[in-house]
Amino acid sequence: MNPEQIRQVVLDILARIAPDEDISELQDEVPFRDQMELDSMDFLDIVMELRKQYRIQIPEEDYEHLTTMSSTVTYLTPHLKDVESQAV
Amino acid sequence: MEAPLPDSQRIVFTGIGLTAPNGDNLAEFRGALLEGRSGVVDYETRYMGPVLAGVCNFDDLKYQKRKEVRRGTRAGSVAIYCANEALADSGLDWSGVPKDRVGVYIGITEHGNVETENEIYEISQFQYDTKVWSHHHNPRTVANNPAGEVTLNLGITGPHYTIGAACAAGNAGFIQAVQMLRLGECDLAIAGGVSESIHTFGIFASFQSQGALARHEDPTKASRPFDTNRNGIVVAEGGALCTVERLSDARARGATIYGEIVGYAINSDAKDFVLPSHERQTECMRLALSRAGLQPSDIDIVSTHATATEQGDIEEAAALREVFAGCPDVAINNAKSFIGHAMGAAGALELLGNLPSFHDGMAHATINLDDLDPACELGQLVINEPRRMGEVSCILNNSFGMLGINSVVIVKKYEEGGE
Numbered sequence: 001m002n003p004e005q006i007r008q009v010v011l012d013i014l015a016r017i018a019p020d021e022d023i024s025e026l027q028d029e030v031p032f033r034d035q036m037e038l039d040s041m042d043f044l045d046i047v048m049e050l051r052k053q054y055r056i057q058i059p060e061e062d063y064e065h066l067t068t069m070s071s072t073v074t075y076l077t078p079h080l081k082d083v084e085s086q087a088v
Numbered sequence: 089m090e091a092p093l094p095d096s097q098r099i100v101f102t103g104i105g106l107t108a109p110n111g112d113n114l115a116e117f118r119g120a121l122l123e124g125r126s127g128v129v130d131y132e133t134r135y136m137g138p139v140l141a142g143v144c145n146f147d148d149l150k151y152q153k154r155k156e157v158r159r160g161t162r163a164g165s166v167a168i169y170c171a172n173e174a175l176a177d178s179g180l181d182w183s184g185v186p187k188d189r190v191g192v193y194i195g196i197t198e199h200g201n202v203e204t205e206n207e208i209y210e211i212s213q214f215q216y217d218t219k220v221w222s223h224h225h226n227p228r229t230v231a232n233n234p235a236g237e238v239t240l241n242l243g244i245t246g247p248h249y250t251i252g253a254a255c256a257a258g259n260a261g262f263i264q265a266v267q268m269l270r271l272g273e274c275d276l277a278i279a280g281g282v283s284e285s286i287h288t289f290g291i292f293a294s295f296q297s298q299g300a301l302a303r304h305e306d307p308t309k310a311s312r313p314f315d316t317n318r319n320g321i322v323v324a325e326g327g328a329l330c331t332v333e334r335l336s337d338a339r340a341r342g343a344t345i346y347g348e349i350v351g352y353a354i355n356s357d358a359k360d361f362v363l364p365s366h367e368r369q370t371e372c373m374r375l376a377l378s379r380a381g382l383q384p385s386d387i388d389i390v391s392t393h394a395t396a397t398e399q400g401d402i403e404e405a406a407a408l409r410e411v412f413a414g415c416p417d418v419a420i421n422n423a424k425s426f427i428g429h430a431m432g433a434a435g436a437l438e439l440l441g442n443l444p445s446f447h448d449g450m451a452h453a454t455i456n457l458d459d460l461d462p463a464c465e466l467g468q469l470v471i472n473e474p475r476r477m478g479e480v481s482c483i484l485n486n487s488f489g490m491l492g493i494n495s496v497v498i499v500k501k502y503e504e505g506g507e
Contacts, residue, residue, distance in 0.1 A: 051220060
């Protein structure tokens with residue numbers, strides 16, 4: 001997957017976790033939590049969804065990389081570069 | 089005769105919120121009970137294929153956001169819907185209610201099986217890798233979950249917990265409210281029972297293995313308490329919560345009073361894991377009557393627990409014959425024949441479905457009773473059609489459960505100036 005496809009993966013996960021929120025205007029450089037109501041359990045949902053969908057094991061010490069959309073995509077790119085996009 | 093209780097020790101229902109398979113508020117539910125409308129439908133459950141169930145259709149987004157529904161449990165959503173409906177019905181100005189003086193007491197038959205089954209299914213899709221076991225599993229399965237979700241939704245900071253009492257739980261929730269209000273532990277109770285049981289395959293499978301899962305080509309005829317051709321339980325979901333207050337508080341604010349809880353009892357068979365005992369049921373009814381200062385002949389309507397199992401119905405009929413032998417005019421009915429067995433909600437739903445009798449003077453029937461089992465012979469049964477009673481003053485509600493738990497609640501019509 002390329003960074004744009006990875007961004008869409010994260011966006012889809014956020015839409016499931018926060019179904020009441022409009023995330024169409026999400027700013028990639030601003031922390032998720034400054035733009036959305038996300039608590040620690042929601043954050044773990046992001047980690048869990050990536051684990052389930054792509055078998056990515058994100059160690060706890062790397063959670064800090066999942067702060068913004070931009071940093072998340074940067075972190076995930078090497079993990080997902082060889083993975084086919086599931087988008088249809 | 090004992091001195092009458094002061095108003096501060098008399099406990100009344102002031103608001104009702106419910107969801108049943110045939111109605112999402114008291115008016116709808118009552119209408120269905122008087123019109124003979126069932127809520128039992130064909131239903132698919134994991135691994136078992138088609139079964140029958142009582143399925144609720146309340147709008148879970150009426151009082152919750154999508155995220156809250158996703159985060160919580162079905163039992164939590166049922167409880168939140170019923171609690172909000174009860175508060176709306178109570179006429180209380182919620183913004184002015186001290187939230188630390190509100191107690192939430194919810195009866196449950198079981199809790200957590202739905203979530204555990206879901207997680208086991210989920211990890212089975214990942215070669216049983218426990219790393220995909222949800223971090224939501226623990227908060228969803230702690231036994232206080234349905235009551236706790238109500239406090240989160242409504243900002244209640246007083247006590248909350250569930251009461252595990254098998255299928256006697258709905259009555260147990262009300263009894264807990266009476267006790268806590270009398271003790272001064274809270275000033276307003278939100279109490280009753282809930283059940284999400286139809287979302288676990290295990291309850292269907294276990295009743296099937298026990299030979300106690302109802303089947304019928306017409307789902308609406310599957311739940312047949314006291315009928316010779318009954319063949320078991322129809323599992324249902326549901327919820328019934330009330331605002332419960334001291335009479336002194338209810339009167340001070342001019343509340344609508346649905347009825348006064350004048351007697352209750354809980355006892356144990358100490359005999360068998362599943363088979364009931366009419367001796368202890370008889371004692372339980374008599375204890376509740378005694379505490380209420382009432383005779384059997386004072387009771388106008390008996391709402392039975394009967395679930396359409398072979399032995400359960402026979403035992404309860406035997407207990408009723410003994411207690412109400414000299415009471416030909418009492419109306420004996422059954423709500424499970426309409427909606428199936430709503431487990432933790434059953435006792436509460438069945439009682440509340442009868443409360444409108446105080447005003448409409450009708451006793452709803454037990455339906456699907458085409459061939460009365462001679463072993464369940466009760467001359468006072470209201471069979472298939474509602475009965476016009478005229479004045480109704482007292483309702484006795486039976487609710488029994490596995491491990492031999494029996495519960496009885498007696499509610500009296502409240503009349504201004506009466507005792």
